[in-house]
Amino acid sequence: MFLQFLCNGVLIGCSYTLVALGLTLIFSILNVVNFAHGEIYMLGAYATFYIVTILGVNFYAALVVSMVVVGLIGVVIERMAFRPLYGKPEINMFLVSIGLTLFLRYLMMIIAGTEPKHLETPLSGKTIKILSVYITYERLLVIVLSIIIIIALHLFIYRTKLGKAIRAVSQNSFASGIVGINRNMISSLTFGLGCLLAAASGSLLGPLYLVSPEMGQVPVVKAFTIIILGGLGNIIGCIVGGFILGISESLSGGYFLYEYKDAICFAILILVLSLKPSGLLAKG
Amino acid sequence: MCRPIRNAILMYTEEINQKGGIEVGGRHYKIDLEICDDFTNPPITVACAHKYADMGIKFIIGPMGSAMTLAAKPITEERNILIVTSAMDVKILAPPNRLAIRNNFTSEHAGILLTPYVRDKLGVKKVAILTRNEPWGIGNTEECAKAFKKGGLEVVTDEVYEVGARDFLTPLTKIKAKNPQGILLSSYPEEGGLILKQMTELGMNIPTFCQGTPSGGKAFFEIGKENVKRHVSLLPPDPNCEKPAAASYLKNYIKKYGEEPVTLQAAIWHDSESALLEAFRIAKSVDDVFKVREAFNKMDFQGVCWRVRFWPNGQLIPQCSIVKFDETGKKEVIAIVGMERDMKIYMQDVKKK
Numbered sequence: 001m002f003l004q005f006l007c008n009g010v011l012i013g014c015s016y017t018l019v020a021l022g023l024t025l026i027f028s029i030l031n032v033v034n035f036a037h038g039e040i041y042m043l044g045a046y047a048t049f050y051i052v053t054i055l056g057v058n059f060y061a062a063l064v065v066s067m068v069v070v071g072l073i074g075v076v077i078e079r080m081a082f083r084p085l086y087g088k089p090e091i092n093m094f095l096v097s098i099g100l101t102l103f104l105r106y107l108m109m110i111i112a113g114t115e116p117k118h119l120e121t122p123l124s125g126k127t128i129k130i131l132s133v134y135i136t137y138e139r140l141l142v143i144v145l146s147i148i149i150i151i152a153l154h155l156f157i158y159r160t161k162l163g164k165a166i167r168a169v170s171q172n173s174f175a176s177g178i179v180g181i182n183r184n185m186i187s188s189l190t191f192g193l194g195c196l197l198a199a200a201s202g203s204l205l206g207p208l209y210l211v212s213p214e215m216g217q218v219p220v221v222k223a224f225t226i227i228i229l230g231g232l233g234n235i236i237g238c239i240v241g242g243f244i245l246g247i248s249e250s251l252s253g254g255y256f257l258y259e260y261k262d263a264i265c266f267a268i269l270i271l272v273l274s275l276k277p278s279g280l281l282a283k284g
Numbered sequence: 285m286c287r288p289i290r291n292a293i294l295m296y297t298e299e300i301n302q303k304g305g306i307e308v309g310g311r312h313y314k315i316d317l318e319i320c321d322d323f324t325n326p327p328i329t330v331a332c333a334h335k336y337a338d339m340g341i342k343f344i345i346g347p348m349g350s351a352m353t354l355a356a357k358p359i360t361e362e363r364n365i366l367i368v369t370s371a372m373d374v375k376i377l378a379p380p381n382r383l384a385i386r387n388n389f390t391s392e393h394a395g396i397l398l399t400p401y402v403r404d405k406l407g408v409k410k411v412a413i414l415t416r417n418e419p420w421g422i423g424n425t426e427e428c429a430k431a432f433k434k435g436g437l438e439v440v441t442d443e444v445y446e447v448g449a450r451d452f453l454t455p456l457t458k459i460k461a462k463n464p465q466g467i468l469l470s471s472y473p474e475e476g477g478l479i480l481k482q483m484t485e486l487g488m489n490i491p492t493f494c495q496g497t498p499s500g501g502k503a504f505f506e507i508g509k510e511n512v513k514r515h516v517s518l519l520p521p522d523p524n525c526e527k528p529a530a531a532s533y534l535k536n537y538i539k540k541y542g543e544e545p546v547t548l549q550a551a552i553w554h555d556s557e558s559a560l561l562e563a564f565r566i567a568k569s570v571d572d573v574f575k576v577r578e579a580f581n582k583m584d585f586q587g588v589c590w591r592v593r594f595w596p597n598g599q600l601i602p603q604c605s606i607v608k609f610d611e612t613g614k615k616e617v618i619a620i621v622g623m624e625r626d627m628k629i630y631m632q633d634v635k636k637k
Contacts (some may be wrong), residue, residue, distance in 0.1 A: 001461050006488075008453040116474045118507045126507075127485050136485045209450035209509065210474055218448050251453040259417055259444040261454070 005254040006247065007133045013246025014146045020223035020230075020238045021153065022197030028233030029170045029190040032082055033090075035097040037198055037223065038102035038216025044199025045206035045215060046071045046112060049119045059121045063203045074195025075188045083187060108213040116212035134225045136233060142204050149200060150239060157235070166190055169234075177181050229269050231279030240280060244268070286348075290319065291492060291541050292533075293345065296557055299536070300368070302407050306561050309568035315561075322347060326355035337363040342573050344368070345556045348549070350376065351419050357384060366573050368556040369547060372495075373423050377598050383573065385580050385594065387556040389602035391424040392497035394518055395431025397621045400631050401516070403437055404465060405619070413442040413454060414471065419471040424495065424595045428468055440464050444530050452482045460488055469494040469515075476515075477507025484511050491516065496606035500547060505613035512609045516618070520548055523607045523615045548589070550593040555587035562592070584616035592624075601625060605634075 023037045034040075044066050051062035081100060083156065085092045123137035157163040168176040169186045177183050203214070228246055230237025248268055253261035272280060300306060318341060320332035325514040329352040336344060337359060343366050347353045350373035355506050360367050361382060368386040369376060377386055389397070402408045411432055415425040422444075429439050440462040443455035457466065467483075471491050476498030483492075485531070492515045498504060500519040508515070525534040533554060537545055547553070552633045559580065565571050566579035577598075584593040590603050603622035607615045621631045 001457060003458045005454065008451075008457065010449060011453070115501075116503050116507075118477075118503070125484070127487070129487065134486045210478065210503075212474075214448070215450075218450075231558070250454050254458055257444075257460065258455045259446065 001254070002091030003131060003133045005250045007135060008254075009247030010243065011135075011139045011246070012250055014143050014244035015124035015208070016219070016222050016226055016246050017203070017239050017242030018142070018146050018149065018201035018204065019198065019219045020226040021150070021235065022201070022246070023220070024227045024230075024233060024235060024238040025153075026191055026194035027227065029166055030078075030082070030086075030187055030236070032093060032191070033097065034194070035094070035220065036077075036104060038098035038220030039101050039108075040070060040074065040195045040198040040216075041202040041219060042108060042211075042213060042216040043073065044195075045119065045211040046202075046282030047115075047199065048107060048206060049117050052119065059119075059207075063200065066203050067118065067199045068180035071192040071196035074198075075192040077195070078188050082191070084185070086187075096179035104110055105110065105213050105216075112213065114213060116210035116215075117213050119206040121207045138207055142208065145200070147205060147224045149197065150235075153197070153235070158282065162189065182262035225265070227268055228279055229272055231282030234279070234281045237279055237281035244280075258274045286547065288545035288547050289348065289553045290321075290548040292537065292554045293317070293319075293539060293557055295540055296554050300561070304585070306416070306564060308564045308570050309452060313564075313570055322352055324349050326351050329353075329356045330359065332356070333359040333363075333365070337365060342366065342571060343560055343576070345553060345560060347371065348553075349420070350423065353384075360384070364573050365492045368560055368579055370552045370556060372420070374427060375586060377512065381598060383561070383577055385577075385598040387559055387592070387600050387606060388552055389495075389518075389600065391427035391495070392431065393602040393604075393623070394424065395428035396435075396629065397602065397604055397623070398428065398468075398493055398495070398518055398606075399431050399435035400629065401436065401619055401621065402432075402493055403435060404631075405606075406466060406493075406516070408464075408466035408491065410440050410462075410464045411466050411468055412440055412459040412462060413468045414452070414459065415442060415444045416471045416475060417444045419447050419543065420497070424470040424497075425468070428470070433467075450478060452479050453486065456482055456486050456488065460486060464490065466491045467491060468492070469498045471498050473498055473501030473504035474507065477504045477512075480508040480511035480515065489514065493517070496520075496548060501611065502546070502613065505609065505611065509611050512611060512613075515609060517607050518604045518608075518621075519607045519615070520551070521603050521617075521620055521622075522589070523605060523617065525551075525605055527586070527587075529586055530588045550621075551589045555589045555592055558585070558587050559583065559592050615635070 019041055026032050026034050047066035047069050048062045051065055052055050052059055081096050121138055126137040127134055165181045165186055169183055173183055178217055227238055230241030245265055249261045249265050252264035258267035297317050301314050305312045322332050324330040329347050333356040345368050347356050350371040353369045353371040353376050366383045368385045368387055372391050374390050374392050376384055413425050415421045432439055441459055443458055445455055495518045505512055522530045525531050562583045563576045563579040566582050567575040567576045580594045581596050593601050605617040606619040608618055616635045619631055619633050623629055
């Protein structure tokens, strides 16, 4: 049973990390606490669902198209909703992101209805048993693609010229402008990239769970927990936080009362923050 | 109020009024409906109850759902308003109930009626329960667990999950470790479908069972797919609407609204209105609440959903079917179960057509 719980925890951790990555990227570079991230995740899942079911496109191609489309939507959102508020009181940004959350959620209820949709992949229903542990191919796909996305993101941020520019804006926005970095372009790119990651997670997790207008509510809360636990704005911290949360949820739910798993996880968060207030792997 | 229920009530009222209304004590009355949508939100239900009381309304069809009915009942009892509810919580008719009628079976009945089938036909002796953490789920689990234990079944574990949960691997792994032979689902349709799917992912191929809620939505079948074949539900006796009363209701509904009612609750509410009108006829009164209440004890007629007759405490005498499904959601009645006026339980197998 322990191995199955551990495996379940790793799977859950992977899915949490995937959602939290985009959120932490946007926060660390733009200082935007984007409450609408869960709804962007939901848009990604819906985009994949409709591309697969209406256009009849293969799931993997739909995943890529969905990431690009939602990434572009992210660019528009950043330009229209957030950019005018940079340098203004933070409360304005909070209110806009909460408003965006409600707008996107209810918009999808009008367009797609409230009935949850089930997204199929070519791997649906296939399971393997390793020792005494059961894993589905769909969940293995989430793990593999999560690892690929994390590595790709790391390489992009630390090994490319654009990544270097993003880091420069993150460290000192004013000074990066003086040396010729187009800060508006970097803001759009970063927000679009964060949304692209959210779309990837929505598209990958949609088949495991369900696609519905409210599907982003729980994951975004978990994602905020993870980025606070790991250290605000720290990508490695986000990965570590995701796995701590997923595994502790699975083990605490498995060995104690399942209905109190969230309480136990938040107790861990409080404990970590009381010992290290800036999070496990915070920058400073 | 969900749309199919509203549609069913409006359609039936229109049919009655087109025929000249109902005859009570030699006079004809047309039905005047006042609809208050509580959005299944108890504070709004309370506001609706006050509104009706202030308008002098004496008879309410509804509310829907246990939390809403329990919230409204203190007001309806105090202001002498009769309610015909379909909510399943046993507390609704608990003494000192005066004016509440329930046109549905309860969670307790669900447990009592499921037990012989689960034990004798499915051969299940050890049961696990998976419960949605909200009043209906908890109440359903408590009542069914009591009935299972009384019927000689062992409840090996009861796992609870939060509303909004989508990943059931952890509670299912815990359940699997206890080696149950069947699982009672106190869940909503989309959760029920996911639970069945994730059970298969964990190599669990044991039967699941429930009263109607988990299998009451399209999502259950769309998500559960092949896995729904190992599930049985407790539903009203004619879930495919093959008997004349049900067939006529279904035909009229489709003709008027261009689609099938997606919930059996619509038919239950249709019967609640029928029962109230029948009570007016028997009581020969449309305004003496206590005479009308008394009349419910004397009625016995075939409704759309079931035979409508009540015990003196205002509870419908329950009759149900045990139903299996195919992956498209097509229902096959495999047994009829119910209780008699003297509370004896009966179960009859239904031969395959």
